[in-house]
Amino acid sequence: MQQNQSYTKIKCLFKGYAGKVYLIERRSENDPPNKKHTPLVLKRYYRKPSDPQDHTQLNEYKFLSTLHHPNIISFIDAFTEKFEYKKCLCLTMEYMAPLHELLHSINDKQLYIFKELCQALNYLHNQNILHRDIKPSNIFVTAEGQVKLGDFGISTQMRDFMTPQTCTKNYRAPELFFGLKEYDASIDIWSLGCTLVELFTGKILFDGRSEIEIMSQIAELLGSFNESNWEGVSSLPMYLEFVNEKQPKLPKVLSQLPKNIQPLVDHMLRMNPKERPNIKQVLEHLNEMDIQDCSTQLASIAQNAMSASNKIKFQQVI
Incomplete structure (x- = not known):
């Protein structure tokens, strides 16, 4: 200092x-x-x-x-x-204003926010860096309306073996729950997909309190965890078979989203990490859309949120 x-x-x-x-x-x-x-x-x-x-x-x-x-x-x-x-x-x-505090104020600005977030992730993945904790509370909006990705406390340079005990459990990819250590950037894509759904619904997609509950919710959304749905899953170190005998809920979740992003979410939330798109493919999909610059409107929203948070002051030297 x-x-x-x-x-x-x-x-x-x-x-x-x-x-x-x-x-x-x-x-x-x-x-x-x-x-x-x-x-x-x-x-x-x-x-x-x-x-x-x-x-x-x-x-x-x-x-x-x-x-x-x-x-x-x-x-x-x-x-x-x-x-x-x-x-x-x-x-x-x-x-900056944390995005999770703005979710109910960003109507029609979700895709702009998401594209800015993807630009940040593309920069990281180009350098073989995994963020490993993408979620709305780690995304921020500045007083100028700029979207920024933060909290690199558990980020890592990609290598052969990494701990599966990473990422906030509500946004954690299923292969991490099953103990996979040789994972790649697809874990960030899963978290990105969860975040995109939350941007539009205002609700955490997998809100279970325990790892078992969250895995059960993933099975309810996508179907049973077995070899027919995910080749090779039974060989993962901590594999447990989660059975869902009902119709997967993914179509119902997708119906809450704009039609032009439903295929993207469907691919980002694939059970098998090999079936998920990479960040460049996500950006290519977004670039085909007419996404307007919303920085001016976001600036106003962020300033109001920060002003409200800053109302009560007390002085104490750190």
Whole structure:
């Protein structure tokens, strides 16, 4: 942190197992008393003994310091500090509105948001980077109406063997539940498909509380998990047969979406990862549509959301 600056807490936005996210202001010693400050966000990670000693080794820092794309968030400052007798790793970045808080305000803007998100994912996949946690709460809209993908805490460079215990379970691809370690970018495509449905319905597609419940919901949507529906599935390390004797619910879900994206969602949510499109194919489908620029309208929506969140302030130096 620069020595002539301090960060002042406004409110806690989120508390997770790894730390907290704060709405903050950055102040300088030379600021006049009545100066208006731009709100920022601080992500404070509680450092475990096994974690890196400094912020330059933090997974999210390593990605954000090398990724440069208009649809990917960038950090402003990074530092290590002591807090409540613990050593913490901190990142500060611009304050943006989380997409999951805007879902009921984005009518007719979903495809624009989705295309911007796909641009970010295309940039990552071109560099063999898996995001591994795509969901509306990790997508943001700036005060200028720009859509940005964030939270790279569990992202990884693609390699031969990776942990299947990744991605928020409601957006997790079925092959990960079955313990596949040699997966690829198709896991992000599955999460992307779940997110696209949620953009239009305003509801989480698979809202189960447990992994078993979510897998049962996937079977209800797509059909039984067996060799006839997914060749090779029974050989996966943690395979369990989920039987659905009723008609799959996918047609009913697709009927809630615009007709021009129903085939796309159908392909993105394929049980077998080999049958899902890659991100370039998704963008090709979107490029065939007449998707209007909605950044001006999104800017207004995001500003209203951020203004409402910023109403209650209290001063406490971090």
